[in-house]
Amino acid sequence: MTQNNPAIAVDQLVKVYKTATAVDGISFALEAGSITGLLGGNGAGKTTTIATIMGLVIPTSGRVSVLGVDMARNRHRALHRMNFESPYVEMPMRLTIRQNLTVFGMLYGCDDVPGRIATLAEELELTDLLDRPTGKLSAGQKTRVSLAKSLINEPEVLLLDEPTASLDPDTADWVRGRLERYRAERGATVLLASHNMGEVERLCERVIIMKKGRIEDDDTPQHLLARYGRHTLEEVFLDVARGRGEARQAAQ
Amino acid sequence: MTTQSIAFSPRRVAAMVLRYWYLLRSSWARLIDLVYWPTVQMLMWGFLQLYIGENASFFARASGIFIGAVLLWDILFRGQLGFALSFLEEMYARNLGNLMMSPLRPTEFIAAMMIMSLVRLAIGMVPVSLLAIAFFGFNLYSLGLALAAFFANLILTSWAVGIFVSGLVLRNGLGAETFAWSIMFLFLPLTCVYYPVAVLPPFLQYVAWALAPTYVFEGMRALLIDHVFRVDLMWQAFALNVVFMAAAIVAYLRLVDSARRQGSLLAPGE
Numbered sequence: 392m393t394q395n396n397p398a399i400a401v402d403q404l405v406k407v408y409k410t411a412t413a414v415d416g417i418s419f420a421l422e423a424g425s426i427t428g429l430l431g432g433n434g435a436g437k438t439t440t441i442a443t444i445m446g447l448v449i450p451t452s453g454r455v456s457v458l459g460v461d462m463a464r465n466r467h468r469a470l471h472r473m474n475f476e477s478p479y480v481e482m483p484m485r486l487t488i489r490q491n492l493t494v495f496g497m498l499y500g501c502d503d504v505p506g507r508i509a510t511l512a513e514e515l516e517l518t519d520l521l522d523r524p525t526g527k528l529s530a531g532q533k534t535r536v537s538l539a540k541s542l543i544n545e546p547e548v549l550l551l552d553e554p555t556a557s558l559d560p561d562t563a564d565w566v567r568g569r570l571e572r573y574r575a576e577r578g579a580t581v582l583l584a585s586h587n588m589g590e591v592e593r594l595c596e597r598v599i600i601m602k603k604g605r606i607e608d609d610d611t612p613q614h615l616l617a618r619y620g621r622h623t624l625e626e627v628f629l630d631v632a633r634g635r636g637e638a639r640q641a642a643q
Numbered sequence: 644m645t646t647q648s649i650a651f652s653p654r655r656v657a658a659m660v661l662r663y664w665y666l667l668r669s670s671w672a673r674l675i676d677l678v679y680w681p682t683v684q685m686l687m688w689g690f691l692q693l694y695i696g697e698n699a700s701f702f703a704r705a706s707g708i709f710i711g712a713v714l715l716w717d718i719l720f721r722g723q724l725g726f727a728l729s730f731l732e733e734m735y736a737r738n739l740g741n742l743m744m745s746p747l748r749p750t751e752f753i754a755a756m757m758i759m760s761l762v763r764l765a766i767g768m769v770p771v772s773l774l775a776i777a778f779f780g781f782n783l784y785s786l787g788l789a790l791a792a793f794f795a796n797l798i799l800t801s802w803a804v805g806i807f808v809s810g811l812v813l814r815n816g817l818g819a820e821t822f823a824w825s826i827m828f829l830f831l832p833l834t835c836v837y838y839p840v841a842v843l844p845p846f847l848q849y850v851a852w853a854l855a856p857t858y859v860f861e862g863m864r865a866l867l868i869d870h871v872f873r874v875d876l877m878w879q880a881f882a883l884n885v886v887f888m889a890a891a892i893v894a895y896l897r898l899v900d901s902a903r904r905q906g907s908l909l910a911p912g913e
Contacts, residue, residue: 408906439906445744449903471746480740483666483732490665497658498745524669540741 396459398423398548398580399444404453406439406604413439415604416453421597423547426574426581428591430624431601432632437584440601441550444582445475457548469548471500476541477552478534484526488517488536491525492543499544511539515569531562538566542573549573551583555590563587567594588625598624600631607631651754655747659755663729664762677767681717685771688713689779708867709837710781714772715863716836718764719797719856720827725763726805727812727823729756734817743908749899753892756809757802764798789866792877793859799884800855801827806891810898814907836860855883 397420406414414436421427431437442448443455446466455462460469482491489508496504512518515535520528525536534554541549554570555563567590574581585591591598592612600608600615608615608631612624619627667673692709733739742752772783783790808826811819833847834856840848851857858880862873902908 406906413906442906442908447740447743447903447908448906449900467746467748470744475741475744477740481737482741483662483736483738485669486662486665490662494658494662494665495741495745497661498655498742498747500652500654500746 397421398425398458399582400454400456401440401444402454402456404440404443404455405451406436406443406448407451412604414443414450417601417604417606418453419599419606419609421580421582423580424574424578425597426583426595427597427599428595429582429584429599429601430586430588430591430628431584434603435601436604437601438552441475441552441582441584444550445473446470471544472546473548473550474499474541474544474546475550475552476537476554478530478537478554478556479552480537482525482533482536482540485524487522487524488512488528488539489521491536492539495540496543501544507543508539511542515539531558534558534562534566538569545577547577547579549579549581551581551585553585553587554583555585555587563590570594588623588628592624600628602631651748651750652746655751656754656758659747659752660758660762663732663755663759666732667762667766674766677721677763678770681714681721681767681771682774684713684717685710685775686778689775689781693779707779707781708864710775710779711783711786711863711867712836712860714768714775714783715793715797715859716831717768717771718794719801719830719834721764721767722760722798722801723805723808723827724823725760725767726756726802727808728763729759730805730809730812731817731820731823734812734820739813740908749896750892753806753809753895756805760802760805761798786866789862789872792874793863796855796859796877796880796884799881799888800830803884803887803891804830806888806895810891810895814898814902814905816907830854830856833857834860839864853883855880855887858883 399421401417401419404414404417405412417436417440429437429440439448443450444457444462446455446462449463457469458472460466462469486494492508492511493504496507501507508521509518512521515538517532517535517539520532525533528536538554541551551570555566558566570581571594573579583591583594596611598608598610598612598615599606610618615624615627616622619630621627621630688709692707733742775781775783786793804826808819808823811822833851834854835843835851836856840851840857840861843851858876862876865871865873865876
């Protein structure tokens, strides 16, 4: 796929909840195989944008397509080719890891569910835990299970909502490494919403910064750092969040 | 590698049934709960019937109408509850987001919940019906073909109500959970579980005849008192159930659509 036929295309997306505008006319397109960070403070519209990409939310106006499928109308044509991971959506606690992955493997239409579970368990170091109830795992182990679920169907499009939130630095680094490896091996398109600027800087080749439902900036991390005259994405983010971006760019 | 059907997939239905089976299997509290209340109800109404039967010739002649009614009522009530509970388990587990983002289609989700309501009913009602034989000599299975007709009509109504309630919970969050537990009790007086329709005031009789279970309970009394199986009542109940079921599925799909517009699938909460 090229930029003319992107993996994810968001076109003039608007979402209004009653009187509150969550997303206000944003557009972007993500090339197949790219990894993009979606940054923004609380209430910036990131979650609504990701939910609309998954077809969980119907836009007020505008269009979202994934792998060429209109997600508001035909999301079931694309859902088996994508997946999602978030620490805020949990897996059934009483079921063992193996049981949970079996259920999701079947839901996603995996051909060889036991084989896929064995492969993922080995890659994500879950083999010894497979028959343990998911509710009895540590936060880091739960994140690995959630990651295994999100990779069960070898998705072409992977949406991640703060995948390393509440993890210790070592585990978070390990998760980032796995995501990088999966993307490199499978050529998947990844959209990552995160508050962790270091994570975005390390993983993403493109960064979209949202504020109050709009896209405030959209560029590579290197170009953003250069344009804002900053050393870290965190400083760039703070400039954008506090409205200093335009002034600083003008001064540059 | 995945092979994925975008049409109705029995495999995805099986996945959901497996998910609920794993849950039931792992929880003795859930299993006991399935049997506990039907047993208590059956014993209470059974002993009441024994007492009344010893003192009133009508009840002596029509033995089994209370105990039969309570067993059939439990099919209706537990069928709906079993359906809705599967749905509520997803809300409690905060797993609905994973399901809604998976290829699982609404119709497959509904089919899985129907199957689970049958599984839950079997676990709860089979032991209780056997206890009814042991304690009171009332053999529900001796109703034969009539029992099959009663069961089919009651379970269809319970599913229709369960589908509608699940849609309400999906759209409005756990604040609507109370409907899952209580909505069927509205049917208890109106469908004339323990008394004939003629007992109701005339305007309520119209309401009663608009509800499919009324035909079943009238049919049960006709069978136990007059020893006549009213096939006509069963067909009328079935026709009403077809209407209720279609209306419930349309309502469910519209409530899902509304939830997608309101963003309530994002964080289905209180």
